[in-house]
Amino acid sequence: MTVTVTIVPRRPVFPFTAIVGQEEMKLSLLLNVIDPKIGGVMIMGDRGTGKSTTIRALADLLPEIDVVVDDPFNSHPTDSDLMSDAIKEAVARGEDIPKGTKKVPMVDLPLGATEDRVCGTIDIEKALAEGVKAFEPGLLAKANRGILYVDEVNLLDDHLVDVLLDSAASGWNTVEREGISIRHPARFVLVGSGNPEEGELRPQLLDRFGMHAEIRTVKDPTLRVDIVEQRSQFDQNPEGFLQKHLEEQEVLQKKLVAAQTLLPSVSIDYDLRVQISQVCAELDVDGLRGDIVTNRAAKALTALEGRTEVEVSDIGRVIVLCLRHRLRKDPLESIDSGYKVGKVFRDIFGFDLNQDGAAA
Structure with missing residues (x-):
């Protein structure tokens, strides 16, 4: 129903x-x-x-998600992994589950x-x-x-x-x-x-x-003007502004859905995994969260780009984001933690990180 x-x-x-x-x-x-x-x-x-x-x-x-209507936990109507215990029991009893989207x-x-x-x-x-x-x-x-x-x-x-x-x-x-x-x-x-x-x-x-x-606060005056202009247009005519960006929004939404579907098929070469762990070890990152998250993020980025094989450039774009907050901080050190991650990445992978964080 x-x-x-x-x-x-x-x-x-x-x-x-x-x-x-x-x-x-x-x-x-x-x-x-x-x-x-x-x-x-x-x-x-x-x-x-x-x-x-x-x-x-x-x-x-x-995109909207399928839910059980009036369920306080946003349970999925058919996926048991995304159901609350009460909905699972109702399904097991053969009850009709009201479905909707939100x-x-x-x-x-x-x-x-x-x-x-x-x-x-x-x-x-x-x-x-x-x-x-x-x-x-x-x-x-x-x-x-x-x-x-x-x-x-x-x-x-x-x-x-x-x-x-x-x-x-x-x-x-x-x-x-x-x-x-x-x-x-x-x-x-x-x-x-x-x-x-x-x-x-x-x-x-x-x-x-x-x-x-x-x-950080944008310093470029031209970009600042663009941001102010965008916001003014949105405040004056929200519906018109949304309509202008509707096509871009739909393209990105479809890209995200495709990436979620593609993600299980994405693989990362063993040698690249070893190099990621080398970076983490060289930076003296505690535990294995840094290794795991960098692997996951690189795969997610690869899926977003519509590919199934992780490349060095994918790792380069995410590794600073995944590791900079895991480094031990020396209060007397003035070097940015992102710079340190980039330097070790360059030494191990043989690639430079450009300003966007990607391997260049």
Whole structure:
């Protein structure tokens, strides 16, 4: 049974393809959409550089997803891996599941959010009195199969950041109160942003983010004029501006869907994998997350380009984004961590990184 859902008119969102500059941020976000197992993106940079605008634009760009109507966890109607336990049980009993579609959810985590607001709460009194697991879903449930955006993540309580990272890595959220345990799917692309002037994340937490994009205020006067002009046009006539970029948006959307389909077929040569690990070892990167994420990101980029064999240039475009935040920092050292990654990459792969981060 397919149920028609009444769609409330949505506020126009600035189109992703119209965003000028900030290539690191845009590439990191696209790769995480293609392969959410990369582990999310940490975006650090100046205020007023379009971080929130870009993330909302990405969510708006993505195609609608199939969902079970009125399910608080955005369960998929046919894929058991993307169903909540309640929907799985209903399917097993042979019940008719109402199907519909909705835009990819994009959830903004407020800075003052409590753990109960994020994870959800269990009504203990109802559970004890009626013998039912009364669960009030939180933001992690709402973000399932979508994007969870945490602005000023460096100001968030470390424990809460840990909870978000654990859910993003495992794909599940578990809430336990007074011996009662409830879990639900929580697969989302975690995007954190912040201004380094307001404090850094602890290295243990920073390492858990798959990629790290640095963005700076555009200095080129011509580009700044372009950005102001684009924004003015959008504010004056949102529908006309969106129409002008509709074709580009549709092309990119199809490219993303094709990349998601192609990803399982993408392979990376053994010698290239060894060289990636050599870079990580040379940089003294703790653990193996750096190796794993660089391999995943290179494959996702290859799929985005419509190919099935990873090339050195693909690795060159992602390796700084995957490793710069995993290096041990010496407070007295003035060398940029991205420069260090690029230097070791050049020594091992025999290629230079150009200004865009690609192997030249």
